[in-house]
Amino acid sequence: xxxxxxxxxxxxxxxxxxxxxxxxxxxxxxxxxxxxxxxxxxxxxxxxxxxxxxxxxxxxxxxxxxxxxxxxxxxxxxxxxxxxxxxxxxxxxxxxxxxxxxxxxxxxxxxxxxxxxxxxxxxxxxxxxxxxxxxxxxxxxxxxxxxxxxxxxxxxxxxxxxxxxxxxxxxxxxxxxxxxxxxxxxxxxxxxxxxxxxxxxxxxxxxxxxxxxxxxxxxxxxxxxxxxxxxxxxxxxxxxxxxxxxxxxxxxxxxxxxxxxxxxxxxxxxxxxxxxxxxxxxxxxxxxxxxxxxxxxxxxxxxxxxxxxxxxxxxxxxxxxxxxxxxxxxxxxxxxxxxxxxxxxxxxxxxxxxxxxxxxxxxxxxxxxxxxxxxxxxxxxxxxxxxxxxxxxxxxxxxxxxxxxxxxxxxxxxxxxxxxxxxxxxxxxxxxxxxxxxxxxxxxxxxxxxxxxxxxxxxxxxxxxxxxxxxxxxxxxxxxxxxxxxxxxxxxxxxxxxxxxxxxxxxxxxxxxxxxxxx
Amino acid sequence: xxxxxxxxxxxxxxxxxxxxxxxxxxxxxxxxxxxxxxxxxxxxxxxxxxxxxxxxxxxxxxxxxxxxxxxxxxxxxxxxxxxxxxxxxxxxxxxxxxxxxxxxxxxxxxxxxxxxxxxxxxxxxxxxxxxxxxxxxxxxxxxxxxxxxxxxxxxxxxxxxxxxxxxxxxxxxxxxxxxxxxxxxxxx
Numbered sequence: 001x002x003x004x005x006x007x008x009x010x011x012x013x014x015x016x017x018x019x020x021x022x023x024x025x026x027x028x029x030x031x032x033x034x035x036x037x038x039x040x041x042x043x044x045x046x047x048x049x050x051x052x053x054x055x056x057x058x059x060x061x062x063x064x065x066x067x068x069x070x071x072x073x074x075x076x077x078x079x080x081x082x083x084x085x086x087x088x089x090x091x092x093x094x095x096x097x098x099x100x101x102x103x104x105x106x107x108x109x110x111x112x113x114x115x116x117x118x119x120x121x122x123x124x125x126x127x128x129x130x131x132x133x134x135x136x137x138x139x140x141x142x143x144x145x146x147x148x149x150x151x152x153x154x155x156x157x158x159x160x161x162x163x164x165x166x167x168x169x170x171x172x173x174x175x176x177x178x179x180x181x182x183x184x185x186x187x188x189x190x191x192x193x194x195x196x197x198x199x200x201x202x203x204x205x206x207x208x209x210x211x212x213x214x215x216x217x218x219x220x221x222x223x224x225x226x227x228x229x230x231x232x233x234x235x236x237x238x239x240x241x242x243x244x245x246x247x248x249x250x251x252x253x254x255x256x257x258x259x260x261x262x263x264x265x266x267x268x269x270x271x272x273x274x275x276x277x278x279x280x281x282x283x284x285x286x287x288x289x290x291x292x293x294x295x296x297x298x299x300x301x302x303x304x305x306x307x308x309x310x311x312x313x314x315x316x317x318x319x320x321x322x323x324x325x326x327x328x329x330x331x332x333x334x335x336x337x338x339x340x341x342x343x344x345x346x347x348x349x350x351x352x353x354x355x356x357x358x359x360x361x362x363x364x365x366x367x368x369x370x371x372x373x374x375x376x377x378x379x380x381x382x383x384x385x386x387x388x389x390x391x392x393x394x395x396x397x398x399x400x401x402x403x404x405x406x407x408x409x410x411x412x413x414x415x416x417x418x419x420x421x422x423x424x425x426x427x428x429x430x431x432x433x434x435x436x437x438x439x440x441x442x443x444x445x446x447x448x449x450x451x452x453x454x455x456x457x458x459x460x461x462x463x464x465x466x467x468x469x470x471x472x473x474x475x476x477x478x479x480x481x482x483x484x485x486x487x488x489x490x491x492x493x494x495x496x497x498x499x500x501x502x503x504x505x506x507x508x509x510x511x512x513x514x515x516x517x518x519x
Numbered sequence: 520x521x522x523x524x525x526x527x528x529x530x531x532x533x534x535x536x537x538x539x540x541x542x543x544x545x546x547x548x549x550x551x552x553x554x555x556x557x558x559x560x561x562x563x564x565x566x567x568x569x570x571x572x573x574x575x576x577x578x579x580x581x582x583x584x585x586x587x588x589x590x591x592x593x594x595x596x597x598x599x600x601x602x603x604x605x606x607x608x609x610x611x612x613x614x615x616x617x618x619x620x621x622x623x624x625x626x627x628x629x630x631x632x633x634x635x636x637x638x639x640x641x642x643x644x645x646x647x648x649x650x651x652x653x654x655x656x657x658x659x660x661x662x663x664x665x666x667x668x669x670x671x672x673x674x675x676x677x678x679x680x681x682x683x684x685x686x687x688x689x690x691x692x693x694x695x696x697x698x699x700x701x702x703x704x705x706x707x
Binding site: 099103165169172173176177178179180181183203204206207208210211212214215218226234237240241510512 | 542543544552556563571572574575576586589593662
């Protein structure tokens with residue numbers, strides 16, 4: 001194992017600017033993601049404040065639209081994706097017994113594209129005409145007609161995409177080429193598998209987004225008419241191209257979360273993961289299916305009935321591999337010696353809330369039913385149950401699970417549980433009523449609404465504020481663990497298995513000075 | 520010290536060390552990865568071309584070119600390794616990198632081994648061997664602990680006491696991984 005002189009590394013700002021160390025870059029990603037999580041969260045509180053009561057009271061409708069758009073873009077591209085990339089950087093080399101990522105300089109570049117892109121996105125709110133206001137889906141014709149904030153957004157999306165592509169190539173090369181001897185693909189931890197599949201999804205989908213926003217840019221400034229019906233174009237083309245990227249994107253956000261909880265549940269159930277091979281195949285199946293279901297986001301554009309039937313059945317099929325996963329997690333817990341430390345609580349909450357999001361997804365997949373739900377708060381509730389309930393809760397589980405390995409100190413378990421209960425209760429208080437609002441017909445992305453929606457909106461707003469401010473507790477816990485506390489052991493958790501737990505806590509700057517042997 | 524193709528694998532030797540990076544992806548695997556991406560690119564390219572969204576296509580091929588470049592670099596470096604052979608009083612070091620081999624030779628009696636610690640902008644230490652004004656860095660692909668171990672081993676093989684070093688025949692003791700910025704590498 002590593003000795004003290006192996007922890008020597010550059011200090012000061014240059015360490016972080018020029019670092020090629022996977023742990024440093026992972027840390028940068030995680031802090032960046034958390035900062036963007038707070039920025040995006042603040043925007044959501046603006047939205048919820050405006051929706052406290054009917055009428056317009058805090059922001060004008062144009063700014064409200066900017067908030068809904070930038071909130072989503074920041075959360076998807078600035079918070080959740082970078083957070084999982086941070087986990088990938090920290091964990092994949094340690095899990096496969098590699099000393100670092102395969103392409104460390106590229107890794108540094110992948111990260112530093114992100115703050116630039118985020119700065120462009122956020123400053124778009126302050127340029128003449130304001131930020132993007134067409135929703136995160138950037139539907140034309142509004143996205144073609146709106147102010148120069150959209151140009152900032154397009155450039156930002158290009159940079160974010162470039163960062164994702166470079167990061168994905170790095171993950172694929174690292175996993176395929178740098179596994180320790182004996183670490184065959186089918187022995188890899190599930191987190192590595194889900195990230196490998198996610199990286200392939202990213203590589204297949206990001207160029208499509210890049211092409212789409214480029215078409216938007218040329219429509220805006222260079223006289224093309226890809227999406228302009230008056231010039232012979234078709235606004236629905238955007239929807240097809242965008243959702244060809246957009247639906248795999250949902251799985252890009254959630255597959256690594258599946259990997260995280262597949263690591264955590266066996267640890268606290270003190271049993272091996274049930275059905276490892278089926279988990280791998282289910283992950284690959286979900287990834288494949290994610291490319292043939294995109295039009296379920298656009299049932300109402302007037303597709304032929306055969307097209308709608310195809311996309312409906314294909315979407316429903318996703319329930320099968322997802323069901324396999326949920327079954328396997330439950331089977332892993334079944335008759336296990338379970339304990340409920342904070343990471344496990346978050347992992348169980350992830351399974352529960354993601355399953356709810358999946359079930360409302362099944363409702364939305366039914367074409368005739370979707371005509372009622374489309375563009376209502378039911379959809380808002382659904383995707384927050386999948387993305388917050390599936391991805392963000394899993395990220396919190398991951399933070400508590402690996403924090404002692406990262407910092408060398410245990411977090412405060414009591415406060416961790418407080419954070420868990422505040423977060424999960426507030427999350428459900430915020431988003432569960434939105435199902436009812438949507439079913440009752442409240443459209444999404446509106447700053448004003450009919451009187452009968454007031455009560456549920458108030459409940460939702462109270463939940464959002466509690467949810468938002470609860471995250472300061474997470475910040476406190478993480479900073480406290482970094483600064484000190486009870487020393488963490490190498491293995492940290494009694495039931496933890498895997499190469500990362502063979503390293504000291506905190507993990508040394510250079511992992512695996514002595515090579516791991518995988519039986 | 521001119522670069523030239525050279526192998527010392529079959530030379531009768533008193534001591535031989537081979538430092539070889541660990542790589543789990545074979546040449547066939549690299550080809551399979553590239554072909555799968557190429558197939559996906561062609562299929563998606565036709566799909567978007569046929570729907571009129573042709574600006575997607577250049578991005579797809581740009582990405583494929585990037586993947587191809589990375590895989591080509593990996594293939595070029597697949598055979599990289601360093602051989603250290605001590606024969607009589609001579610130490611031959613052959614560095615194979617990107618298809619080129621460079622041989623360096625030192626007299627064991629005069630050669631000195633030094634391990635410069637990390638610092639001054641370097642995140643990893645440097646293992647240097649040199650004599651008569653010529654210095655060579657070796658083991659850049661190694662982990663820190665391995666470098667220390669190698670430095671110790673080489674220390675026994677050079678200097679006035681080198682004739683007393685324990686004999687070692689054709690042994691591959693170090694085996695490390697890709698990329699050279701840190702030199703953290705794991706033996707097999």
